[in-house]
Amino acid sequence: MTIGIGGAGSKIAAKLDKNAVLINVSEVEMNKVQGGGRRILARVTSEHGQFKGSMKSRQIGNDAYLAMSRELLEMIRGNSVFCSTGGGTGNGIVSGIMTDLSKMDNVPIAEKTFFGIVLPYAKLETNEFVTNTTEFLTGPLTEAIDSGNTGNIVLFSNKRKFEEEIGEDEYNTMLVESLREFLKIPEKNEKNKLLDGHIDQEDFSLFLSKSYFNHFTFFDYDPKEPFEKQLEANYNDLLLPPESPIEAMFLVEVPKGGDATAFYKIINYFDSIQVSPVYSVIENPELQKIRVTVALLYSRKPMELVDDFNKISEDHVHAKVQKSVEQYVKLNTLKVNLEDEAKKVARSRGDVDEDNILETLRRLGKL
Amino acid sequence: MPQVTEEELGKLFSEQVERLQEGHFLVLYWAALGEGKKVKYNITNLFDDLKAVGITRTKQTVVGIVQGLESLCFVDLREERNRKNIYITRFGAKALEMMVKQKRYTSRKSAFLEAQEK
Numbered sequence: 308m309t310i311g312i313g314g315a316g317s318k319i320a321a322k323l324d325k326n327a328v329l330i331n332v333s334e335v336e337m338n339k340v341q342g343g344g345r346r347i348l349a350r351v352t353s354e355h356g357q358f359k360g361s362m363k364s365r366q367i368g369n370d371a372y373l374a375m376s377r378e379l380l381e382m383i384r385g386n387s388v389f390c391s392t393g394g395g396t397g398n399g400i401v402s403g404i405m406t407d408l409s410k411m412d413n414v415p416i417a418e419k420t421f422f423g424i425v426l427p428y429a430k431l432e433t434n435e436f437v438t439n440t441t442e443f444l445t446g447p448l449t450e451a452i453d454s455g456n457t458g459n460i461v462l463f464s465n466k467r468k469f470e471e472e473i474g475e476d477e478y479n480t481m482l483v484e485s486l487r488e489f490l491k492i493p494e495k496n497e498k499n500k501l502l503d504g505h506i507d508q509e510d511f512s513l514f515l516s517k518s519y520f521n522h523f524t525f526f527d528y529d530p531k532e533p534f535e536k537q538l539e540a541n542y543n544d545l546l547l548p549p550e551s552p553i554e555a556m557f558l559v560e561v562p563k564g565g566d567a568t569a570f571y572k573i574i575n576y577f578d579s580i581q582v583s584p585v586y587s588v589i590e591n592p593e594l595q596k597i598r599v600t601v602a603l604l605y606s607r608k609p610m611e612l613v614d615d616f617n618k619i620s621e622d623h624v625h626a627k628v629q630k631s632v633e634q635y636v637k638l639n640t641l642k643v644n645l646e647d648e649a650k651k652v653a654r655s656r657g658d659v660d661e662d663n664i665l666e667t668l669r670r671l672g673k674l
Numbered sequence: 675m676p677q678v679t680e681e682e683l684g685k686l687f688s689e690q691v692e693r694l695q696e697g698h699f700l701v702l703y704w705a706a707l708g709e710g711k712k713v714k715y716n717i718t719n720l721f722d723d724l725k726a727v728g729i730t731r732t733k734q735t736v737v738g739i740v741q742g743l744e745s746l747c748f749v750d751l752r753e754e755r756n757r758k759n760i761y762i763t764r765f766g767a768k769a770l771e772m773m774v775k776q777k778r779y780t781s782r783k784s785a786f787l788e789a790q791e792k
Binding site: 445453454455518550551580581606664665667668670671673674 | 703706707709710714716718721732733734755756757762763764766767768770771774781789
């Protein structure tokens, strides 16, 4: 089952699966999404009645989650969830889901949830989107990944959409088509002649159940050129670029009569970076050239991205603070402890706080 | 089995600590800080931090640094919930104490541990 949460998540889920469950705080926004199956209006009320949207507020999304958490946690088991981190509904509800998943003891492999998350393009999207995303990446997402209780998490990026000025519907179709290409791996194994290795539905589900970020891509492969260079040149620009992979999966599709041993070079590349991939080689008579579909699982948190987001949101915040200061600010008298302040400066400069670290080690019984 | 005197063991320990580099120092320092704050510090966090302070850009180097410390019994690596967490040992604590007192390296901020404080 596919579940779309919030406006952006619902549009993608509905494109991917005609039976997708769509969830939104705003009835109006939900009704504008074409396709999909069951629709759930997440009820959040204020003193003025039901909210007509989340006002880009994570809190409202989170309140909506609290009202339906039991049903949702049941619904997402072993299924796929799509959302964006910019708006309030998707971010708030998925933050709630991830926080609750982090607290669970152990989620069985078959019940892990695959997450497709769309990140805003920090440079051109609104301050609220950037702030919401920063909070999401450093909070619930990090906790969830560290708990090992999610399945793969795919981080889609809106960068190309804004840079190439692509319409929303067209861009969503591109995201969905790209994801479909990756999801077709077990089906292609089933339908085509196998030349080496094998990836069946069980292997694929196991791969999807791993709690790492997944960067998938596909391209025509020339065995005469180094695989690493071709891979780097063909990273999927609809996703965030990957970090060093921990695990990998690849499918090589060879045209009829093509070189079925070309995959050894790919295996050797992964071996050089200490990764043992799951793979298969099939014959695809419809192709003229060898084609590779690769998925890289990496656990690196997107710190650089968060840093970028932080910088931008700080600039916005600074400007806002400056405006408030200029208008009206009452400054309270601060009591400063010089010793503490000196330690703070030393710490910010990076000096070793000798007493502190040795004291910590003594407290832990290690000295 | 050859006999090793306490004096020789002491010399060996000093020699081992002498050979540690800035990356090793930071692993011990951040692992100790993390444990003090009851925060689990894993190889992925370390990779992010070492990359951020410009010590290395590859995960292989990070793994090499940690494996070196593990071989010297200065850190323990524990597989916990899908992550390899790093714990400083009593020998590691001694080594860190020695380096801190010698003022060999300057500590650097761990973005991960800082984020946990917020």
